[in-house]
Amino acid sequence: MSTVVNDTKIPNNVDLSSDKRLQRALEAWQPNFLSWWNEMGPFGFQKDDIFLRTAISVTSEGWAHFDYVKMPDYRWGIFLADPVADRKIGFGDHYGEPVWKEVPGEHRNALRRIIVTQGDTEPASVEQQRLLGHSCPSVYDLRNLFQVNVEEGRHLWAMVYLLHTYFGRDGREEADALLQRRSGDPDKPRILGAFNEPCTDWLSFFMFTFFTDRDGKFQLLALAESAFDPLSRTTRFMLTEEAHHMFVGETGVLRVVDRTAQQMAEKKWGSVEQVRAAGLIDLPTMQKYLNLWYTLSLDLFGGEISSNAATYFATGMKGRAKEDQFEDHKALEGSYAMEVVKDGKIVREDIAMRNAMNEVLRDAYVEDCQRGVDKWNRTIAAHGIPFELKLPSRRFHRHIGIYAGIHFDPAGNPLTAEQWESKKNEWLPSDADKQYVQSLMQKPVFDPKQMANWIAAPKQGIKGRTVDFEYVRREA
Amino acid sequence: MAETNTSHEPVRFETHPDRYVHWKLDFPAEHGGKVARLMMDVKEDRGMRPGYPLKLNSYDLGVDVELADALQRIRFEHPEVRALVITSAKDRIFCSGANIYMLGSSTHGFKVNFCKFTNETRLYLEEMSAESGIPSLASLNGTASGGGYELAIACDDIVLADDGSSAVSFPEAPLLAVLPGTGGLTRLVDKRKIRRDLADAFSTIAEGVRGKRSVEWGLVDEAPPKAKLEEVTKRRIGALVDRSTRKAFPAVKLPALEVKRSGEEPSADKQEIEYQYVTLELSPKQRTARLVVRAPSSKQPETPEELAKAGASAWAIQAFRELDDALLELRFNQPLIGVVSVETAGDAAAVLAVDAMLAKHADDGLVREVTLLMKRVLKRMDLTAKSFFALVTPGSCFAGSLLELALASDRIYMKDTEDEPVTVAASRMNAGSFPMANGLSRLQTRFLKEPERVSRVLEQGALTTPEAVKAGLVTFAPDDIDWDDEIRIAFEERAAMSPDAMTGMEASLRFAGPETMETKIFGRLSAWQNWIFQRPNAVGERGALTLYGKPERPEFNWQRT
Numbered sequence A: 001m002s003t004v005v006n007d008t009k010i011p012n013n014v015d016l017s018s019d020k021r022l023q024r025a026l027e028a029w030q031p032n033f034l035s036w037w038n039e040m041g042p043f044g045f046q047k048d049d050i051f052l053r054t055a056i057s058v059t060s061e062g063w064a065h066f067d068y069v070k071m072p073d074y075r076w077g078i079f080l081a082d083p084v085a086d087r088k089i090g091f092g093d094h095y096g097e098p099v100w101k102e103v104p105g106e107h108r109n110a111l112r113r114i115i116v117t118q119g120d121t122e123p124a125s126v127e128q129q130r131l132l133g134h135s136c137p138s139v140y141d142l143r144n145l146f147q148v149n150v151e152e153g154r155h156l157w158a159m160v161y162l163l164h165t166y167f168g169r170d171g172r173e174e175a176d177a178l179l180q181r182r183s184g185d186p187d188k189p190r191i192l193g194a195f196n197e198p199c200t201d202w203l204s205f206f207m208f209t210f211f212t213d214r215d216g217k218f219q220l221l222a223l224a225e226s227a228f229d230p231l232s233r234t235t236r237f238m239l240t241e242e243a244h245h246m247f248v249g250e251t252g253v254l255r256v257v258d259r260t261a262q263q264m265a266e267k268k269w270g271s272v273e274q275v276r277a278a279g280l281i282d283l284p285t286m287q288k289y290l291n292l293w294y295t296l297s298l299d300l301f302g303g304e305i306s307s308n309a310a311t312y313f314a315t316g317m318k319g320r321a322k323e324d325q326f327e328d329h330k331a332l333e334g335s336y337a338m339e340v341v342k343d344g345k346i347v348r349e350d351i352a353m354r355n356a357m358n359e360v361l362r363d364a365y366v367e368d369c370q371r372g373v374d375k376w377n378r379t380i381a382a383h384g385i386p387f388e389l390k391l392p393s394r395r396f397h398r399h400i401g402i403y404a405g406i407h408f409d410p411a412g413n414p415l416t417a418e419q420w421e422s423k424k425n426e427w428l429p430s431d432a433d434k435q436y437v438q439s440l441m442q443k444p445v446f447d448p449k450q451m452a453n454w455i456a457a458p459k460q461g462i463k464g465r466t467v468d469f470e471y472v473r474r475e476a
Numbered sequence B: 001m002a003e004t005n006t007s008h009e010p011v012r013f014e015t016h017p018d019r020y021v022h023w024k025l026d027f028p029a030e031h032g033g034k035v036a037r038l039m040m041d042v043k044e045d046r047g048m049r050p051g052y053p054l055k056l057n058s059y060d061l062g063v064d065v066e067l068a069d070a071l072q073r074i075r076f077e078h079p080e081v082r083a084l085v086i087t088s089a090k091d092r093i094f095c096s097g098a099n100i101y102m103l104g105s106s107t108h109g110f111k112v113n114f115c116k117f118t119n120e121t122r123l124y125l126e127e128m129s130a131e132s133g134i135p136s137l138a139s140l141n142g143t144a145s146g147g148g149y150e151l152a153i154a155c156d157d158i159v160l161a162d163d164g165s166s167a168v169s170f171p172e173a174p175l176l177a178v179l180p181g182t183g184g185l186t187r188l189v190d191k192r193k194i195r196r197d198l199a200d201a202f203s204t205i206a207e208g209v210r211g212k213r214s215v216e217w218g219l220v221d222e223a224p225p226k227a228k229l230e231e232v233t234k235r236r237i238g239a240l241v242d243r244s245t246r247k248a249f250p251a252v253k254l255p256a257l258e259v260k261r262s263g264e265e266p267s268a269d270k271q272e273i274e275y276q277y278v279t280l281e282l283s284p285k286q287r288t289a290r291l292v293v294r295a296p297s298s299k300q301p302e303t304p305e306e307l308a309k310a311g312a313s314a315w316a317i318q319a320f321r322e323l324d325d326a327l328l329e330l331r332f333n334q335p336l337i338g339v340v341s342v343e344t345a346g347d348a349a350a351v352l353a354v355d356a357m358l359a360k361h362a363d364d365g366l367v368r369e370v371t372l373l374m375k376r377v378l379k380r381m382d383l384t385a386k387s388f389f390a391l392v393t394p395g396s397c398f399a400g401s402l403l404e405l406a407l408a409s410d411r412i413y414m415k416d417t418e419d420e421p422v423t424v425a426a427s428r429m430n431a432g433s434f435p436m437a438n439g440l441s442r443l444q445t446r447f448l449k450e451p452e453r454v455s456r457v458l459e460q461g462a463l464t465t466p467e468a469v470k471a472g473l474v475t476f477a478p479d480d481i482d483w484d485d486e487i488r489i490a491f492e493e494r495a496a497m498s499p500d501a502m503t504g505m506e507a508s509l510r511f512a513g514p515e516t517m518e519t520k521i522f523g524r525l526s527a528w529q530n531w532i533f534q535r536p537n538a539v540g541e542r543g544a545l546t547l548y549g550k551p552e553r554p555e556f557n558w559q560r561t
């Protein structure tokens, strides 16, 4: 067996050692992945020892093995959740039929598209975040950033595994292309909009992991229902890792909010200027960053009325998150009351349920986001500060779907282009806001005992270690 | 007229002059055996399927199967024949065309295939004249209407009895709101070069054109009084015999093909039709089939004399007759099959040896007939509305004449493996012996953009997979690890696409290059006739075809496109 493609170098539960096709495909792809990682992965930390979690099996002990590792030596593995015996298709026209162990030729192109689109987001976020290490607020946060990064790398491997195993030569070519596109590069951009947005400060990083990784969670939940069983099993395992990414986002924002609100209460500040004068991030700015990343992430669910979504559902390729909770698994009857824009007015229109599947998934996402925002607000309230973070209307600042190209305020009221221009800096981070936030993050904090001024320390460390544990050992 | 959906007995194409129901084939002594005479005498009550009497020498597929068989036998079994005369045994009627009630009660798919087959047979008639030196004469002792006149116009010469009532006509448009479906309109202007305005007038006069005017308009070559018809026919046929370029060769009998069929019961997963050199294996549930052609396994004739001695058992004749039968089986009896894998097996050298013999003795009369047979069968494949994917694997023999099967396919998959040799090879026969309907060879049609590739392929000999890919002969070349999956997925994917869209797409892509009368005929047929056949003005409740023979008048939707 090859020296790079073997069960030790690549932990897996897909019988890599006897899968010639996969071995050969990975032998060609793995070196390219590594050079991509070295070129586009976290910049400047590749020689450091990082205290990282590695999945070495799918058992409860095995999927979270902690140790120091240099990132390029990270053992990116291939794991599928355990198969469900006699699993049946849970929705759509083939409801109740056995799931597919192979790709049906009829759906090959559409399934490949779905997998490539999901797969493309994984390396994209690593690219977006590659410079953040140089402005980290603590070693604890630095390590979390790298944990998220290596796991996004593993998610890429998970999708590449499917492409290599089930899609032949086309799949191998798509796997190569996943390493060739670059976030934000106008010549070869990543597929989805939010994954081409710069993410160059830590507030954005926390918002990204809260909002955008949460889109990932819901996409994975919908794919976990897929009739294509290997996709279902792959995404179910990815969800275990995704939970940590959202934890990083939720607690990250929470700690910033906590620090600001706590200081506002202690110092009895009432104005943004006072907060900023102390080098903290004011709550209205937090709201603007929230508005930005929430709406960019809403776009990722696709158009409200979508024939693709209907096809995916009908064929069984992609379902709804937690399909079990629905009563009608065929969704042929019934409709979705959608707020659409007609002649500049919002009117309700009944859309055939299957065509509204993107919106159904977005509903679940919005609800999930609200739970996190509620936690932030409880922290603000606990300090007695009269400020509430709010999710804007899902019509606000959209670039995909029926609200794209029309302006709305955060409450969802239509605006003229002039009104939008004059107000948008009140709702979205202005250049000045961005400059201010970045000004707080000029220097990294590499001393484990230290924490940046603008963020509260976390409640606890990782895997029983203290908060000031040396999670990253800088290579002198 | 409602289409019947009841399943019918499968159509069989095997017949013999001894068993003809509707035609009489003889060789009148007055021409010393040099003329074959086909007399149409359709038996009203012997239609291929029940429900329509074949009145007035109207025909159905059964009638045309006999005609096609007769033409094939004249070629091989009667090398002494130098001209053909087609006439009718019925008084005052030559032929009134395809039976309208038969058309009305057929499925759309059957109608399309019926028209395609009759068109091929008309083209074979023309090919006999152009390529085999057997010109033909239609001696119209009565009216030739619709398909009847289309049969006549496929002959070189037409003589019409001038008796005050016999006419030639295309009543389809004025009477039935459809078109003549066997190339008639195209032949009026392209073959007989009749002025377009006269052709227009002719094609809208239901009762047709008689006597002198039919000659003036160029619709027939001569219109003698009825009493003189025989004499004029004889004179003209004599002239055709004189101009014949037919080359003598020993007669070759065409015995019935031996076929083993299994799995025909509806519950069977696989159905197999096995000939000596050809196997057709059908998987109805997957809507796919395998068509396997095997190379010769015994010693093949090396000279025309040996070929004549071997007769129909020679691989070149037998294998291609079997392939022809298998293609017709796919067309007529297997409407649900969408994708066919085209495979070959055996020794490529044996195929190339046959090709070398055919190329070396191309001037021999029998060799010529054999080559023309192969050419017709390959064209039949070009015109078959199934997706063909050729699979080139170790042990296959896509060489020379069998390489044409791959070139006739919509895609060519060639396995890329170093463990076993996989090759394709051209022979001299690929250089133009089997032109397509467009008049070009399949290699020329394939490489319209880079014609220099044609000679490169012809000169290169056996090509390995990478070489064949480089030469432009291969669509996809999966390696041994990918092969099974790629092929499975490709077939599943194709079989799931709309059969209508695939038929239209393939027909659009297969015939690049110049237009010929032949490509026009099939192109017009599939575009216009099949469009009209779906339209309410023809087949709607008040459509002309629906109401034909009923007291009500049709009602048209007057909008033009």
Ligand SMILES: [Fe+2]
Pocket: A122, A151, A152, A155, A216, A242
């Ligand atoms: Fe991910």
Ligand SMILES: [Fe+2]
Pocket: A152, A213, A216, A242, A245
């Ligand atoms: Fe993630």
